[in-house]
Amino acid sequence: MRRLIKHAVTQLMPRTEQLPGAADTNLDDFIQNLHREAPFSLKLGLWIGTSIYVVWPIFTVGLPLPSFFLPSTLAELHAERVTKSQNYAARQLLFVVKMIGGFCWAADDNVRQAMGLPLLPPDPQTFRTS
Amino acid sequence: MTHTAFQERGHDVELSVDYVVVGSGAGGSMAAVTLARGGAEVAIVEAGPWRDPEDYPHSTYGALRDMLDAFGSTVTLGRANWPIVQGRLVGGSTVVNSAIAVRTPEDIFAQWRREVGVGGHALAEKVWSIQDRVEQELHVSEVPQASRGRSNILAQIADKKLQMGGHLMNRYIDRCEGNGTCLQGCRANRKQSTNINYIPETLRRGGHVLSCAPVAKVILEGPRAVGVRGRFVHPKTKAKGADFIVHARKGVLVSASVTYSSLLLRRSGVKNKNLGKGFRAHPGSGVFGVYDENIDMHVGATQGWASTKFRDVPGLKLETLSLPMEMVVSRFGGGGQELMARIAQYRHMAMWVQATRAQSVGSIASGPFGMPIVRYSLVPADMERFVEGIRMVSKMHFAAGARSIMPGIAGLPYELRESDLGLLDSAPRDPRAYVAILSHLFGGCVMGADPATSVCDGNGRVHGYGVCTWLMRRSFPAIWE
Numbered sequence: 170m171r172r173l174i175k176h177a178v179t180q181l182m183p184r185t186e187q188l189p190g191a192a193d194t195n196l197d198d199f200i201q202n203l204h205r206e207a208p209f210s211l212k213l214g215l216w217i218g219t220s221i222y223v224v225w226p227i228f229t230v231g232l233p234l235p236s237f238f239l240p241s242t243l244a245e246l247h248a249e250r251v252t253k254s255q256n257y258a259a260r261q262l263l264f265v266v267k268m269i270g271g272f273c274w275a276a277d278d279n280v281r282q283a284m285g286l287p288l289l290p291p292d293p294q295t296f297r298t299s
Numbered sequence: 300m301t302h303t304a305f306q307e308r309g310h311d312v313e314l315s316v317d318y319v320v321v322g323s324g325a326g327g328s329m330a331a332v333t334l335a336r337g338g339a340e341v342a343i344v345e346a347g348p349w350r351d352p353e354d355y356p357h358s359t360y361g362a363l364r365d366m367l368d369a370f371g372s373t374v375t376l377g378r379a380n381w382p383i384v385q386g387r388l389v390g391g392s393t394v395v396n397s398a399i400a401v402r403t404p405e406d407i408f409a410q411w412r413r414e415v416g417v418g419g420h421a422l423a424e425k426v427w428s429i430q431d432r433v434e435q436e437l438h439v440s441e442v443p444q445a446s447r448g449r450s451n452i453l454a455q456i457a458d459k460k461l462q463m464g465g466h467l468m469n470r471y472i473d474r475c476e477g478n479g480t481c482l483q484g485c486r487a488n489r490k491q492s493t494n495i496n497y498i499p500e501t502l503r504r505g506g507h508v509l510s511c512a513p514v515a516k517v518i519l520e521g522p523r524a525v526g527v528r529g530r531f532v533h534p535k536t537k538a539k540g541a542d543f544i545v546h547a548r549k550g551v552l553v554s555a556s557v558t559y560s561s562l563l564l565r566r567s568g569v570k571n572k573n574l575g576k577g578f579r580a581h582p583g584s585g586v587f588g589v590y591d592e593n594i595d596m597h598v599g600a601t602q603g604w605a606s607t608k609f610r611d612v613p614g615l616k617l618e619t620l621s622l623p624m625e626m627v628v629s630r631f632g633g634g635g636q637e638l639m640a641r642i643a644q645y646r647h648m649a650m651w652v653q654a655t656r657a658q659s660v661g662s663i664a665s666g667p668f669g670m671p672i673v674r675y676s677l678v679p680a681d682m683e684r685f686v687e688g689i690r691m692v693s694k695m696h697f698a699a700g701a702r703s704i705m706p707g708i709a710g711l712p713y714e715l716r717e718s719d720l721g722l723l724d725s726a727p728r729d730p731r732a733y734v735a736i737l738s739h740l741f742g743g744c745v746m747g748a749d750p751a752t753s754v755c756d757g758n759g760r761v762h763g764y765g766v767c768t769w770l771m772r773r774s775f776p777a778i779w780e
Contacts, residue, residue: 181634187643199360206364210670211372248635253709257731260709261380264629264734267638271628272360275642284645286597286624292361296348296388296534297510298304 170216171200176237177222178270180248189279191270199273215269218262225251225259300502304349305511305531306541312531314507315546316342319527320554321514321563324391327554328493328501329433335504342545343501344527346513346555347388348534349494355394355484359625362483365534366395369670373558375661375737377676379730381582383737385556389510390494392556397481397602397620398470398490400439402430404610416748417757437471437491446477448599449592450649454619455604457695463617464608470600479621481601512543517551517567522764524551552759553744558671561663561743561754569764573754577742578661578673582681583654584735585620585630586689587705588696589714594649596621614656614681615688617695622650630734631705632713641705641713648705651695653688654738657681663743675737682728685735690723707734 175196184190204212223235229250230243239247252267254260274280278288303312316339320331323345331341347366356365363370368387374380386392403426411418433439442451451467458465471491478487488495502508515529526547531540553560561575605618622630624645631641661675677685689706696704697717704715709732711722726732747753750762 182628182639183635185636185639185643188639190639208369208372211370214372245635249633249637252632252634252638257379263634267634268629272358272363272625275623275625275628276358276360281624284624284643286646289357292356292358292365293354294356294361294365294535295354296304296350296365297302297354299302 170219171197171204173223173237174200174215174219174266174269177219177266178273180236180244181222181252181267182270182274183245183248188283189277191274193279194274194277196270196273200269203269211265214262214265218264218266221259221262222251222266225254228254300505300507302349302502302508302510303512303543305533306543308539308541310541312509312541312543313546314342315548316340316507317547317549318342318552319344319545319547319550320552321517321527322346322391322554322556322560323389323493323498323508324386324554324556325393325493327391327552328393328497330552330554331501331506332497332504335501335506339549340505340507341501342507342509343498344509344512344514344529344543344545345389345391346532347386347510349389349508349510350394350484352484352486352488352495355486357483357486359483359623362395366484368556373671373673375673375675377661377674377730379676379733379735381675381730381735381737383558383580383673383740385558385740388494389498389508390492393492394484394490394494395482397468397600398472398492399602399605400434400437400469400471402427411746415746415753417746422757434469434471437496438473439469439471441467441469442600442603443475446475446600447603448477448479448596448621449594450596450621450651451599451603451619453588453590453594453649453699454651454695457699458604458606460698461695463606463691463695465604465606465617468600468603468605468618470602475600477599479597479599479601479623482623509543509545511540514555514563515566517553517563517569518544519568519764524764527551557740557743558663558673562665562669562671564744564754564761565665566669569761571750571754571762573745573752575663575743577745578663578675579659579741580657580661580675580737581616581654581739582657582677582685582735582737583652584685584689584733585622585650585652585707586692586696587648587650587707588699588701589644589703589705590647590649590699590701593646595646596649597623609691610656613687614658614684615691616654616656617688617692618652618654620650620652630707632707649696649699649701651692653685653692655681655685655688657684660742677730679728682730685730685733686723686726686728689726690720693720693723708732
């Protein structure tokens with residue numbers, strides 16, 4: 170499932186002339202941390218959203234293929250259309266996939282540099298113990 | 300005075316105090332410090348950890364993980380699934396909100412008197428005198444010039460042109476630096492969240508704080524609340540730790556958020572059919588304005604301008620709201636190159652929002668693992684207000700010079716020019732077409748004179764029990780912020 174999540178996020182947030190894509194960020198580590206830290210409900214939403222992304226090309230580009238077999242032009246069209254689905258549940262679950270991808274992508278140093286935004290230091294993850 | 304954080308199994312904690320306060324947000328911490336100032340020995344019991352400003356995360360993902368209940372993933376069940384966001388750490392949501400301080404308007408007290416038999420002018424006077432003191436203690440002041448940021452300044456320009464009756468917000472921030480991180484906790488230590496003032500003061504006055512300590516039950520002896528019990532949970536690993544029990548010689552005050560207070564009381568054996576009823580909120584939705592100039596909404600006060608001119612008719616609050624780029628990505632429509640092109644404009648965008656003074660009423664029930672299930676749907680009249688609010692902030696953007704707007708409504712073109720504004724008149728009235736969030740939550744333990752229709756009386760005491768829901772909002776039938 171983690172590879173599928175990476176695939177979906179990477180296609181939804183591809184590299185452009187101006188900006189690095191999700192594939193250029195530390196997405197593997199991010200997804201691994203998320204699976205360790207997030208509550209089940211969020212992970213479930215992410216898994217279902219990713220599954221929808223993978224099987225939905227039949228509805229977006231009319232091809233009964235999983236999204237990872239799509240040629241690049243159709244993959245781009247699929248990424249654009251799938252997030253605008255008329256199906257509310259599908260749209261919401263893909264929102265979760267984009268949200269998780271966005272957290273990773275927009276916190277990445279290269280992305281922030283390209284956007285001219287201040288870099289984010291690592292989270293301390295500390296709290297008072299006494 | 301003690302602070303007890305997570306304890307491993309085998310290191311059970313037991314203590315006796317005069318009063319136990321469950322929850323450390325705006326309501327709980329205020330109750331605790333007031334009791335402590337009166338000489339009582341108080342224990343604050345908080346489900347989340349105690350994080351000081353240097354512990355606050357830098358990333359938005361970190362803020363969700365470290366500061367919000369269930370990663371902020373709780374959503375309403377109803378026609379649309381809109382998120383409900385609440386803090387889960389010492390200081391509660393005061394750490395992660397925009398620090399806006401608003402006085403309860405007089406007509407609200409009159410409305411309470413009329414509808415539920417509590418309130419009226421006498422209560423208003425009492426509340427306002429307390430608010431006077433609180434505002435002074437928390438350095439409530441207008442957003443200073445230097446930290447307004449371009450988004451708030453543009454909103455002021457639009458306000459002037461369209462006569463929106465707006466104002467700069469009053470916030471509990473002492474000399475705001477305008478670093479735009481209110482929602483992740485103010486690492487500059489300027490926001491006066493209760494974890495840096497009232498809770499340390501309670502400790503100094505001989506009180507106790509148990510953090511990482513979700514309360515499982517209020518202990519009842521007959522109708523009297525005599526303590527609380529639960530088990531520590533590690534904030535990182537979620538591992539269960541030692542048991543804790545805190546005995547209350549005089550009383551227990553529950554201020555465990557709108558969604559959890561009613562669940563806790565029900566779990567504890569309080570019999571009242573109104574528990575969980577009367578849930579209300581102000582659903583809000585934002586519109587991005589795209590400008591030629593750099594707006595840089597990550598700089599300046601997160602929320603600095605608001606208008607309450609339309610509070611009664613049609614029933615709206617309009618305000619600015621800056622979001623970090625990490626949060627904005629999912630809010631943008633589309634995917635692939637189209638999404639990336641929208642994101643690339645982030646620094647040219649300002650986000651202004653409408654919050655609807657909704658009349659819709661929902662309910663809170665217990666779900667799997669004790670998580671709250673909130674059922675809530677907007678009635679048609681509220682959807683009309685909601686759409687009108689989107690129209691109003693859209694017009695404001697164009698008045699401020701935006702070249703386009705992104706209202707983010709499914710079924711409409713994603714980006715609209717000024718000439719397209721008419722399309723908003725036919726915007727769908729289906730809440731599922733909108734990306735929204737529920738803010739300003741109320742209810743669950745509704746206050747009222749009649750035990751048949753309410754949970755607690757005018758003093759916050761649960762009808763028939765000696766347990767007090769000391770509340771900012773969870774008992775109030777409706778309020779306007």
